[in-house]
Amino acid sequence: MNLLSTIALFSSLPLIHAQYGNQAKSSATTAASSTTSTTSAASGIHTVDVGEDGLTFNPDSLTVSPGDKVEFHFYPPDHSVVQASFDNPCQPISSGGFFSGFFQTSQESKTVFTVTVNNTDPIWLYCGVQGHCQAGMVGVINPPSSGDTLDLFKAAAAKAKDSTVPANVFGGVVGTASSENTSSTATGTATATSTGSASKTSASTSTTTNAANTMRTAGDVGALALLGLFSWLMM
Template sequence: MFTTALTLALLPIVAFASPQYGGGYGAPAGGGGTTTSSAATPSISVPANSQGQIAITVGASGFTFSPSNITAQVGDIVSFYFTTSTPHSVTQSTFADPCTPLTGSNGTGFDSGLTSQSVFSINVTDTSKPIWFFCKFPGHCGSGMVGSINAPSSGNDYPTFLNNAKSLGSAAPTVSDSGAVTGGVGALATAAPSSASSAPAPTGSQSSAGRIAANGGLALAAVAIAVAFAA
């Protein structure tokens, strides 16, 4: 009688541990292995800045980069978080031509291409000169959607760069979009934007393989206990 009762009591544990239920200790409520309607909608959580990692939110408050003017060191990773469904870009330009992509003998600038609900990162490689950028969606740059990295505090500074863009207004050039451009001057992009749905899982969460291994181990442990009591 005791053996039968114990086995029946352990059955829910074995079922809960089975990967087909998407369960297991530490799994999200509602089943971690099942695709839900909310999971189908990309979303991005913008992390706080940390050593060597700087986050900039794109378009969350209108035609803006937030923050729009930052200081970075060589080796810092600056990640642009496109948190809305409205397309924007991070396109490198020059102080003299704020709404025109950087090209020429000195190199071609980085460009995320028009994108939404994604993340685009650059690695700062040179702090001797400012890095200027803008959004190339029609009308955005002329409305002031520009930003800078390591701009000087006077002279050719960020406020002047911003005013130069706004002074163009509707006359700002229309820039065609051909997708992401890697490389850059003063900062390098090594990959196109990554989608929100494929962003890495937060630190501390288990991969699917890890959950399956853990769940399998739990199931085996439960069976072993049942056998031991039955002996």
């Protein structure tokens, strides 16, 4: 080995380090981006407890975005949710709307009624069990910014002579609570997030190992180059 070969070997070491260093940075960035996209998803589900604290919806007023879902959870002994118009509380709205049916239960029902909100128009609602609406069991989704208020709707409901409900359940979905699905959904999310983190850790570990191996290889090459240099000088 001559002096020029030895110099060439030493000159190539920074290039090797730069190449693997850039790969490490790229791998870490890709893994981080994957984890961010996994954890950024949001469900858009709003929960309303029906009858948990007496004849109330809790919350009795909420603002949601179009496309979001409102999930009604029912408590003992017997409640429902019906859409009304502001001018005629305790009666089903004349067009469209929804009705959950009656939920008779001795504890919080695992079955819920879920409504998808399509716009920002006010949705006035009440419990259809006789007397509940008049007792103040009413609420509103996306209340107007001025004019009609929940207090005015509640006052009008107190004066209503009776309550009626539609003949059939419609306008929403009766199904399993998202909190029940959350065990499977949460497990899936946790697994996905965990997998993303694991991938990031694995990528970092793999990159670190590769870098270490590269440095060791570079060190071995350097040592051989030094030996070659001494051997050449001794000739």
